[in-house]
Amino acid sequence: AMPGLAAPNVPLVNPVTMAKFVDALPVPPIAVPTGTRTHAAFGSRPLPFYRMPMRAFSARVHRDLPPTPQWGYAGSTPGPTIVTRRGEPVLVEWANELPTRHFLPIDHNIHGAETSKPDVRTITHVHGARVSAPNDGWPEDWYVPGKSLTALYPGDQDATTLWYHDHAMGITRLNIYAGLFGGFHVHDDDEQALGLPSGEFDIPLMLYDRLLAKSGKLYYPVSDDPEAPWVSECRGDAVLCNGKLYPYLDVEPRRYRLRLINAANTSFFNLSLSHGKPFQQIGSDQGLLAAPTDRLNIELYPAERAEVIVDFSAYAGQSVQLRHQADGIVEFRVRAKGRRDTSVVPAALRPVQRIDPSTAVQDRVLALGEQDDSGGNPMTMLLDGKMWSDPISEKPRKGTVETWTFVNVTGDAHPIHLHLVRFQVLERRPFDLFAWNARKELKFTGPSIRPAAHEAGWKDTVRCDPGMVTRIITRFDGEPGKYVWHCHYLEHEDNEMMRPYELV
Template sequence: MTLSRRRFLLGAGTLVGACALTDALRPVRAAPGMSMPMKSADRKMPQLTAPKVPLLNPTSLSKFVDALPVPPIARAAGQRTHPAYPGRTLPLYRMQMQAFRSRLHRDLPPTPQWGYNGSSPGPTIQTTRGEPLLIEWANNLPTTHFLPIDHTIHGAEKDKPLVRAVTHVHGARVPAGSDGWPEDWYVPGKSLQYHYPGVQDAATLWYHDHAMGITRLNIYAGLFGAFTVRDAEELALNLPSGDYDLPLMLCDRLIAKDGQLYYPVSDDPSAPWVSECHGNAVLCNGKLYPYFEVEPRRYRLRLVNVANTSFFDLSLSHDHPFQQIASDQGLLTAPLERSHIQLYPAERADVVIDFSGLDGQSLQLRQQSEGILEFRVRDRGGHDTSALPAALRPVPRIDPASAVQHRQLALGEQDDAGGNAMTMLLDGKMWSDPISEKPRQHTTETWSFVNITGDAHPIHLHLVRFQIIDRRPFDLFAWNAHRIVKYTGPAQPPPPHETGWKDTVRADAGMVTRIAMRFDGEPGRYVWHCHFLEHEDNEMMRPYELLPA
């Protein structure tokens, strides 16, 4: 493997001024002893080569000419029995994965995409704690993929069908057989029925494809949607609801001038995998630079980062604040006023924005300094009966001393002789290595992620919710020499917005990130992985087994 392994086929001419992939390539490796995470500006960029297709310069598009799509609410197609509920029927939803074409912007030709029930994002699935449901996930996709497959990646070998899929509801507490095991994929014309018992607190979850070896491609094609859980405690708070409560699913994409999605590949045709994928434009609910008409009142926006690798630094124009009320796995203890919301891939933040007093004005949601969505406040609206309580929901802290197991797990990579990433690894192991993490049901554990790479990795555990204990810098010299953690500074507790329940944590470079969780749920096999999709697809995913109590 040569340096070309990690070069993207990008056009310097079409990307000047468009910020298309300024962070697209993996950073240089962390220097020994590094105690702080590396920033985007610290990354060294290999030379870029020309793309196979001319890419769109998004600055050439008129902004805020398309209405923001609001995904429809999924409706049950009928009722079905389930062996876990004798004498009772459950609502059955049918979600079909389909190819479709849709305009990302008024001035672009329709873009070929894949989505659930013919849209991306797919319909929003709304559930309530204590009300179980069934979903039939049907694969009605074409038999040929329209994005480039790397057959050297485990699980994507040439003997596998080109198109295969299996859906995972991210953040859901479900039986192992309904979690979307990556190797349980199925081909077009087939379907699976999954059971969702509805045994968790209100939270903003999301569903997406999880097929082994091609998750990054299937999600990039559009296979994702929102999945919201409600409960009586949250409803009693009288937060904005109904038409004033909606998901805002954010992702970046590389878009060609002809409207096609472009997925970057290396200039080694035998191994097209690239370690990161960053786009030249941000889609909000599937649109470029949309606008959204709002009333002068409170709205609840459920922000979800569904990008392959990019993180978002979101703010509002005119220094208007967000009131963050929830993170990945539900409500915080109290609203937090914030000027910026940072989200790594798969992270969520529910925010309340108060548009009252802004009648007839506009406000922009910005990614860094660029407006990506315009809110247009109407001159009048209905009476706002919602509330923003001073207290939301208690979040009892897990005592790390109560853990029966303290696991230390390295986040690393395997490079070739030239220092180019070949595979991304969790604790030095491949997906197919024997299962090494076997927690027992109803016990508490702490996991320490020792990040020896130059990236901050968003680590996601299936089934469980957890709490961040702290982050602490360590000495890479000592780790590389003796595989021991020698701390070089004090532990850093999580900031207030990270003190709620989480299912995805940012593990910073040169830091040990500790989390604590109780393994409640049904025994079986689940997975944990980096949610940089390019990393997940190339070995940065491991199974774990929950043993019976």
């Protein structure tokens, strides 16, 4: 049992006892437009139109477990992958066709989940998409079953691995836990000219952990403290990939491009390959790195992505496992023979122009903090000491460069995500917590740590370590309007660790 959490009222599955690698890995289908429509922003140009109905469904996550009731886009978790190209706008109708009651326990004491609000409310955000504010999935623009919202994604960005997920105020953690997420991939000509593995050899692996009841149902933890009903983290021991626990995938002895996506509520994944060889990482949150970089271990925090090349050519007839910590979570079974592999991994992928910090017009120093109750338990997590409902304090001007300095005064790491923009990590640096708490003074206690190669590309979510200041730089390009920035630990996000910002 986790501290602060009630003992589960139902028997849970112990994943260690489950048979490994008995289910084939599902690769989410590529979404097919239902037709074309026009949008005022693009005149009479016909744009691909997708309809994504959110529905309740049941599916087995493991051969030996009863079907698990879930909620998913187009009735599956992950939902179908939307595949687009740079410069190719698409329209997506996100239709809420869910039942009117949530099947997970709702804690009505959490911000935004007051009893006056309906149990089921959704709004979809495409994580990392460069879109205008009305299309971004503003958390308070949620709607109820029977309603839908059509959003325009202009495709005004480089090739990358994005993902869509629910973002409704105060209840995102339950909606995503229920299964409301899927992939959204952007291609571009430059990326496709590189000759990387593509098509059936380009596979998304959406990773997320759950607590599973023996009945097959998802179990979401509840607090054992009526005074502090907030569950501040949700970690499960069953690590799922694309809807299955311990799946296997038959592969050819050749190179694959794997898109690793952390879709978990609070857990990070520490990924490696069982043969002890490195991944060749080619991309991060916002697309290709300047050059491939070898990595024995890849740590992914919630919402972070890594694109990797794995070459199975020397393992014909053998198997290789993707591991999280010491445990195999996906098994690749390499066939004895395959088709000829004509893919390449060029030494140069895409130039990443570093943003010059001297061009920044503003440095915003923002604390990642918590509000304690008398017993020392955090009641809420705050950004810069402010609540969601406090007036907007961050108003970057369109086209300007800013640095944002996150001062983590908590004992945990927090993956911080900004909507709309892509950014670069400048540095991490240890600081004196006492000087900060006493005088709000930023006193460094060690040297600046520059990002390693895998963090030197474009990002949209950054791990902010405890005891560290984490500084990012971005150019606020995009349509003026209100966007959000938040911690991507969904339990934190739902309990005040989310703030609006306004591009003016």
